[in-house]
Amino acid sequence: MSKGRFGIYGGQYIPETLMNAVIELEEAYNHFKNDPKFKAELDSLLKNYAGRPSMLYFAEKVTNDLGGGKIYLKREDLNHTGSHKINNVLGQVLLAKYMGKTRVIAETGAGQHGVATATAAALLGLKCEIFMGMEDTQRQALNVFRMKLLGAKVNVVTSGTQTLKDAVNETLREWSRRVEDTHYVLGSVMGPHPFPTIVRDFQKVIGQEVKKQILEIEGKLPDVLIACIGGGSNAIGLFYEFIEEPNVRLIGCEAGGHGIHTNKTAATMTVGKVGIFHGMKSYFCQDEYGQIAPVYSISAGLDYPGVGPEHAYLHDIGRAEYVAVTDNEAVEAFEYLSSMEGIIPAIESAHAVAYAVKLAPKLNKDQVIVVGLSGRGDKDVASIARYQGVEIYE
Amino acid sequence: MNKLHKAFTNGKAFIPFITAGDPSLDVTKELVLEMANAGADLIELGIPFSDPVAEGQVIQAASIRALSHGITVDHIFKMLRDIRKICNTPIALMTYVNPIFAYGTERFLRNCQETGVDALIVADLPFEEKDELMPFCLKHGVYLISMIAPTSNNRIHIIAREAQGFVYCVSSMGVTGVRKNISSDAEQMVKIVKEVNGIPCAVGFGISTPEQAARMAKFADGVIVGSAIVKIIEEYGPQCVPHVIEYVSTMKNAVTKG
Ligand SMILES: Cc1ncc(COP(=O)(O)O)c(C=O)c1O
Numbered sequence: 001m002s003k004g005r006f007g008i009y010g011g012q013y014i015p016e017t018l019m020n021a022v023i024e025l026e027e028a029y030n031h032f033k034n035d036p037k038f039k040a041e042l043d044s045l046l047k048n049y050a051g052r053p054s055m056l057y058f059a060e061k062v063t064n065d066l067g068g069g070k071i072y073l074k075r076e077d078l079n080h081t082g083s084h085k086i087n088n089v090l091g092q093v094l095l096a097k098y099m100g101k102t103r104v105i106a107e108t109g110a111g112q113h114g115v116a117t118a119t120a121a122a123l124l125g126l127k128c129e130i131f132m133g134m135e136d137t138q139r140q141a142l143n144v145f146r147m148k149l150l151g152a153k154v155n156v157v158t159s160g161t162q163t164l165k166d167a168v169n170e171t172l173r174e175w176s177r178r179v180e181d182t183h184y185v186l187g188s189v190m191g192p193h194p195f196p197t198i199v200r201d202f203q204k205v206i207g208q209e210v211k212k213q214i215l216e217i218e219g220k221l222p223d224v225l226i227a228c229i230g231g232g233s234n235a236i237g238l239f240y241e242f243i244e245e246p247n248v249r250l251i252g253c254e255a256g257g258h259g260i261h262t263n264k265t266a267a268t269m270t271v272g273k274v275g276i277f278h279g280m281k282s283y284f285c286q287d288e289y290g291q292i293a294p295v296y297s298i299s300a301g302l303d304y305p306g307v308g309p310e311h312a313y314l315h316d317i318g319r320a321e322y323v324a325v326t327d328n329e330a331v332e333a334f335e336y337l338s339s340m341e342g343i344i345p346a347i348e349s350a351h352a353v354a355y356a357v358k359l360a361p362k363l364n365k366d367q368v369i370v371v372g373l374s375g376r377g378d379k380d381v382a383s384i385a386r387y388q389g390v391e392i393y394e
Numbered sequence: 395m396n397k398l399h400k401a402f403t404n405g406k407a408f409i410p411f412i413t414a415g416d417p418s419l420d421v422t423k424e425l426v427l428e429m430a431n432a433g434a435d436l437i438e439l440g441i442p443f444s445d446p447v448a449e450g451q452v453i454q455a456a457s458i459r460a461l462s463h464g465i466t467v468d469h470i471f472k473m474l475r476d477i478r479k480i481c482n483t484p485i486a487l488m489t490y491v492n493p494i495f496a497y498g499t500e501r502f503l504r505n506c507q508e509t510g511v512d513a514l515i516v517a518d519l520p521f522e523e524k525d526e527l528m529p530f531c532l533k534h535g536v537y538l539i540s541m542i543a544p545t546s547n548n549r550i551h552i553i554a555r556e557a558q559g560f561v562y563c564v565s566s567m568g569v570t571g572v573r574k575n576i577s578s579d580a581e582q583m584v585k586i587v588k589e590v591n592g593i594p595c596a597v598g599f600g601i602s603t604p605e606q607a608a609r610m611a612k613f614a615d616g617v618i619v620g621s622a623i624v625k626i627i628e629e630y631g632p633q634c635v636p637h638v639i640e641y642v643s644t645m646k647n648a649v650t651k652g
Contacts, residue, residue, distance in 0.1 A: 002522045002523050002525075003522070011522075011523055012520060012522050012523060013491055013518045013519060013520075013523055013526075014447075014518055014520060015447070015448040015517055015518055015520070015541070015543070016520050016521070016541045016542060016543045016546060016549075016553075016564065017448075017543040017544075017545060017564060017567060017568070019520045019521070019522070019543075019545075019546070019549065020543075020545040020546065020547060020549065021545070159451075159454060160444070160445065165445065166445075169445050169447050172447045173447060173448075173450075173568065173569050176448070176567060176568050176569060177567055177568035177569070178567070178568075179545060179567070273496070274495075275492045275495060275496060276491045276492050276495050276518075276526070277445065277490075277492050278447075279518075284492070286492070286496060288496065289466050289467055289493060289496055289497065290443075290492040290493040290494070290495060290496025290497065291443065291444040291461065291493070292444045292445050292492070
């Protein structure tokens with residue numbers, strides 16, 4: 001079987017025009033990941049620029065209110081640019097620079113990955129172009145302007161469903177036009193090998209920090225880890241350090257949209273089937289003829305019809321559980337965390353919070369839940385207002 | 395019996411591409427039959443896919459038109475059965491790996507064999523992943539076509555050595571679409587393939603004019619044209635057949651003289 005497999009999942013299902021680029025990327029990554037200079041530079045960026053380590057915060061009011069397990073929040077929302085995306089992006093853009101590339105391109109859904117990529121490109125002096133579905137440019141208009149401020153060109157994608165999947169299509173097309181000077185900064189643990197591995201390696205710092213922090217605070221490992229899943233990068237980042245710890249439950253929260261029994265959902269592992277798309281074998285929302293299904297979620301960052309191959313594998317071997325959280329539940333959790341703790345979570349992260357709120361009362365008081373708070377919710381305030389029927393003018 | 399070799403026995407081959415179901419399967423059938431009469435040596439028939447990442451806007455739009463009429467793989471196999479009753483021109487299906495995988499790879503290739511499909515071109519299945527389909531293709535006597543690109547460099551040898559049927563030389567970077575300038579690398583690619591494998595080489599991606607086709611035919615065994623034809627179909631819709639046929643005749647002439 002080909003490279004980059006997690007069980008049967010993963011692989012490199014891409015046009016021949018891109019094969020040399022991913023091979024070159026894999027070689028460069030394997031070389032530089034052990035290069036002392038690269039490592040030192042990345043560590044310094046993560047610490048001094050992104051603000052790592054991120055805090056592990058005990059949500060005491062929420063814990064007392066729910067009356068069960070202790071809830072900790074891993075505060076990726078406090079990173080520079082406001083989400084976990086910066087971890088991956090600093091790694092990849094630095095790698096691109098070491099590879100001698102002068103230009104980066106990226107897809108974005110919520111705009112967080114686009115903003116992070118534009119930020120890293122500005123800092124490290126690379127040209128940057130972002131591809132974003134038309135629908136997402138409308139629901140995340142502020143992030144579009146933010147990317148432009150950072151010096152990136154934003155290409156509005158009008159093909160297909162005009163959301164994240166189409167932004168990925170368009171970025172792949174652009175990459176195949178221009179591979180010589182350009183690196184594609186993929187935003188999640190998806191796509192062809194080596195991306196699922198590279199992105200996971202750059203995100204696994206989340207779980208590594210959690211392990212250290214929780215051992216210091218609680219003197220034991222957490223009982224449950226909960227994270228939201230779009231492509232699955234913040235989730236695998238949180239989970240990875242704990243995969244070999246069988247007593248730690250791993251729960252991924254997919255976007256249920258209007259509900260898994262409607263066709264307005266993005267809960268890939270719950271309603272999807274195994275398929276091959278965007279370079280990887282994994283689970284995809286699709287019809288019986290393998291046409292990729294239009295998906296829906298209130299959250300632009302989770303509105304993706306696939307999931308990273310390592311999650312598909314963890315799902316099949318039963319190591320991680322995957323649940324669907326609806327728009328309504330996520331919005332409720334968004335409001336709940338905001339009013340209880342004074343922390344406005346990204347609507348993506350609110351999916352994980354929602355499941356923690358459900359689960360906590362069923363746990364004992366000495367059990368510990370760590371929720372991956374993957375991002376901050378400033379970008380979502382306007383769309384939550386719209387959801388509630390409130391018109392605000394940005 | 396596989397008929398692919400016949401495509402390269404009538405001088406330089408002209409290989410038109412159309413998307414099945416655009417503008418309708420009836421027109422597709424007529425196009426296949428008429429293009430065969432007009433001199434097409436191998437007909438490449440696209441199975442529409444929702445997310446054709448190797449395709450430019452023209453063929454993307456054709457896929458969307460076909461899918462919006464509810465065209466499925468089953469409809470296409472049914473049409474192929476009808477075509478095979480009266481036409482023996484070699485046919486290659488071009489698609490992406492997911493529609494094959496979702497249909498069931500064994501079932502898909504069994505249907506290919508039964509409907510006289512001679513070859514399969516899968517845009518997102520590179521050399522490294524060909525085991526996904528190859529065992530089934532071998533079992534059912536359908537060639538799985540290898541593609542090489544301007545960036546393939548030292549991969550060309552590896553790919554060419556195991557290639558069967560013909561090699562699809564991608565003549566420009568990027569996605570399908572009509573281009574003014576076709577890179578001169580194509581000739582070099584063909585040369586490298588021939589060093590290790592005497593297999594026919596067809597060049598495609600970006601070719602639209604008779605002059606370009608003639609130039610490619612000087613060194614290649616066949617010329618593949620997609621977007622230029624799909625554009626005619628887009629322009630004339632259900633009335634496209636005579637326009638396409640005129641174009642195909644001109645192009646076959648051009649490659650023959652080339
Ligand atoms: C804050 C936040 N969390 C989560 C995600 C989902 O991505 P992933 O599953 O790769 O973590 C996104 C994507 O845009 C995001 O912005």
